[in-house]
Amino acid sequence: MRLAELSERSGLPTATIKYYLREQLLPPGVLVSAKQAEYGEEHLRRLRLVRALIQIGRMPIATAREVLTAIDDESLDQNDRLGMAVGALPPGPAQPDQDDRATAAARREADLLLDSLGWTNCEDASSGPYRALVTALAALAALGYPHDLDHLVPYAQQATRLAAHDLDMVQEYESPSEQIEAAVALTVLYEPILLSLRRLAHSRESTLRHGTRATGPSTA
Known part of the structure; x- marks a missing residue:
């Protein structure tokens, strides 16, 4: 699918998708010409995840990128990938005082x-x-x-x-x-x-x- 269809199916503006591409939250599509790329179902799935992290989970871009990097690290086994990806999510409460x-x-x-x-x-x-x-x-x-x-x-x-x-x-x-x-x-x-x-x-x-x-x- 082209960028316009990806935008329509994901419900995200093309400008937002381009921003996610620049921030490396979404992998690049396959170039079919000098100015056009083709996207697949994996891009649609990834956009839904990014939207959950950033728009719903209120996660900073840098943190979302860290989570996605862990997801994509195929050098790890499934247990380690899961642990790293979920472990990269924000922990919630303030961190403890080590000296207290x-x-x-x-x-x-x-x-x-x-x-x-x-x-x-x-x-x-x-x-x-x-x-x-x-x-x-x-x-x-x-x-x-x-x-x-x-x-x-x-x-x-x-x-x-x-x-x-x-x-x-x-x-x-x-x-x-x-x-x-x-x-x-x-x-x-x-x-x-x-x-x-x-x-x-x-x-x-x-x-x-x-x-x-x-x-x-x-x-x-």
């Missing part, structure tokens, strides 16, 4: 939690999710809210089931590259759904427990 005593205590608690779950391969102090976990635990401790194993393990158990469901969805795609792209897109797009469903569930549970409708939309 509360952070050191939170790191010990995080390691204890992961060890108790058998997630010993997750204790990479440089990974975004691990650092975000440490930051959150330190904040809970500082404010006096529960952050012991009894309170945390149920969340981890639910996360395990969700991870299995996520990978089941990813494996519905045929090629390894499509699977990696889907894993990244679903991570970005499903996290708001998880947050929304959790808050809606809170509203529903409050209604059931207290007999009056909690603040927020009814889920009845």
Whole structure:
């Protein structure tokens, strides 16, 4: 397909597509003349992913490029490609203070939690999710809210089931590259759904427990 058709099918203006090409977020098409290129379904799929990262996930161009580079690195096995691509996504909360005593205590608690779950391969102090976990635990401790194993393990158990469901969805795609792209897109797009469903569930549970409708939309 030519650029105009790619624009029509993707729903993105040609100027935006050209910008993504310049920023190396979209691989170049196959030249059919000095000024025209041909694009395929892989370009359409990549545009949808870029749109999810930048327009919906609010990801900076440089970060999106890092994620896409990991997706395209065929020198890695599938597990490493998936880990690098998802690991390049923004971690969320602010990063922990390496010199803070509360952070050191939170790191010990995080390691204890992961060890108790058998997630010993997750204790990479440089990974975004691990650092975000440490930051959150330190904040809970500082404010006096529960952050012991009894309170945390149920969340981890639910996360395990969700991870299995996520990978089941990813494996519905045929090629390894499509699977990696889907894993990244679903991570970005499903996290708001998880947050929304959790808050809606809170509203529903409050209604059931207290007999009056909690603040927020009814889920009845």
